Amino acid sequence: xxxxxxxxxxxxxxxxxxxxxxxxxxxxxxxxxxxxxxxxxxxxxxxxxxxxxxxxxxxxxxxxxxxxxxxxxxxxxxxxxxxxxxxxxxxxxxxxxxxxxxxxxxxxxxxxxxxxxxxxxxxxxxxxxxxxxxxxxxxxxxxxxxxxxxxxxxxxxxxxxxxxxxxxxxxxxxxxxxxxxxxxxxxxxxxxxxxxxxxxxxxxxxxxxxxxxxxxxxxxxxxxxxxxxxxxxxxxxxxxxxxxxxxxxxxxxxxxxxxxxxxxxxxxxxxxxxxxxxxxxxxxxxxxxxxxxxxxxxxxxxxxxxxxxxxxxxxxxxxxxxxxxxxxxxx
Numbered sequence: 001x002x003x004x005x006x007x008x009x010x011x012x013x014x015x016x017x018x019x020x021x022x023x024x025x026x027x028x029x030x031x032x033x034x035x036x037x038x039x040x041x042x043x044x045x046x047x048x049x050x051x052x053x054x055x056x057x058x059x060x061x062x063x064x065x066x067x068x069x070x071x072x073x074x075x076x077x078x079x080x081x082x083x084x085x086x087x088x089x090x091x092x093x094x095x096x097x098x099x100x101x102x103x104x105x106x107x108x109x110x111x112x113x114x115x116x117x118x119x120x121x122x123x124x125x126x127x128x129x130x131x132x133x134x135x136x137x138x139x140x141x142x143x144x145x146x147x148x149x150x151x152x153x154x155x156x157x158x159x160x161x162x163x164x165x166x167x168x169x170x171x172x173x174x175x176x177x178x179x180x181x182x183x184x185x186x187x188x189x190x191x192x193x194x195x196x197x198x199x200x201x202x203x204x205x206x207x208x209x210x211x212x213x214x215x216x217x218x219x220x221x222x223x224x225x226x227x228x229x230x231x232x233x234x235x236x237x238x239x240x241x242x243x244x245x246x247x248x249x250x251x252x253x254x255x256x257x258x259x260x261x262x263x264x265x266x267x268x269x270x271x272x273x274x275x276x277x278x279x280x281x282x283x284x285x286x287x288x289x290x291x292x293x294x295x296x297x298x299x300x301x302x303x304x305x306x307x308x309x310x311x312x313x314x315x316x317x318x319x320x321x322x323x324x325x326x327x328x329x330x331x
Contacts, residue, residue, distance in 0.1 A: 067120070072250045074117030074133035079243035081110030081140055082236055089210075089233025103144045110140030128192075132185055139178060146171070165218035172214035179207030194264025195246045202239035206232050 084102050088095040099106065118134030146153045157166035186200035209232035216225035249261035 067124070069250070069254065070117040070120030070124070071126075071129060071133075072247055072254065074114045074121075074129075074137075075243055075247045075250070077110050077113030077117065077140075078133075078136055079240045079247060081105050082240040082243070086233045086236035086240060089236065090230050091233075098147070099143065100147045103147050106140040106144035106147075111137050111144065113137075114140065128188055135181065142174075163217050163220055163222065165220070168214040169218035172211040172218070175207045175211035175214065179204050179211065182207060190266055190270045193266055195242050195249075196263070197266065199239050199242050199246070202235050202242070206235040206239060209235060 081102070084105065085099045087093075088097060088099060088101065095101070114133045114137030118130050118132075118137055121130035121133060145151055149155070153171075154164055154167045157170075158164050182200050182204040186197065186204055189197045189200050209228055213225045213229040213232060216228060245261065246263065249263050252260050
């Protein structure tokens with residue numbers, strides 16, 4: 001009999017299963033740490049939302065435990081580009097040009113990093129964060145391309161006119177619809193956190209102001225356009241400040257810092273449809289339609305049941321009147 005078998009036999013001589021003694025092999029804390037690491041790690045919905053800026057969802061596999069969190073990279077590209085642009089819109093220290101001086105930043109920081117981050121969010125299955133980061137990455141790339149003189153965007157109109165009404169009025173609509181997109185993001189962010197909500201609130205207002213500045217410049221109101229542009233820069237500056245705070249909060253979590261920055265979880269305030277459905281009785285939840293076709297089917301069934309009930313009531317009351325006595329039926 002081998003030494004291992006000798007050490008693992010009971011008093012009857014039967015072979016016992018080998019026993020791993022923690023104290024004989026390694027310190028207890030190290031062993032427990034390995035046990036916790038080997039098992040699955042469950043992330044709370046609040047922490048998940050804080051890390052990925054989207055409500056917790058279910059995806060197949062353990063891809064989130066394999067790759068890093070790309071969300072801070074996208075936030076970095078956003079704030080490092082929006083910050084200088086907001087200062088230029090306000091004309092600080094003699095700056096200006098509407099972002100022409102940071103075209104390279106728009107390409108390789110704002111555009112490239114946010115597109116990469118958006119693709120990684122797509123791999124992780126985070127739809128909302130994917131759409132937000134990828135759309136802003138496309139925005140920075142398109143804005144940078146428009147500002148490059150080689151592409152001749154403004155030269156196609158009245159380049160010799162300082163107000164260039166055709167170009168400014170046309171490009172203002174881009175800001176209008178991007179502001180509308182940010183408003184949709186604003187509504188969706190009610191399921192994330194307060195910091196993200198404020199970012200989209202200020203972005204929606206900032207794009208509307210920037211569109212107004214372009215419209216006023218196209219109308220020849222140069223002084224008013226300048227004031228509105230400064231206001232848009234101030235709003236964007238507030239937005240990027242909240243972005244810096246959000247980036248710091250996520251990076252502190254990534255390095256397991258002793259304390260974390262609160263972001264104001266809103267997922268408990270605005271509960272999801274799936275969470276509300278779980279609180280309903282099982283029999284009632286089955287009646288909730290899941291699509292437009294289910295709405296039509298449910299309406300048809302309800303109408304048919306109502307018709308049959310009325311027909312039965314009419315039949316009962318007819319018999320009651322014919323018999324000369326009052327009868328009641330309960331259905």
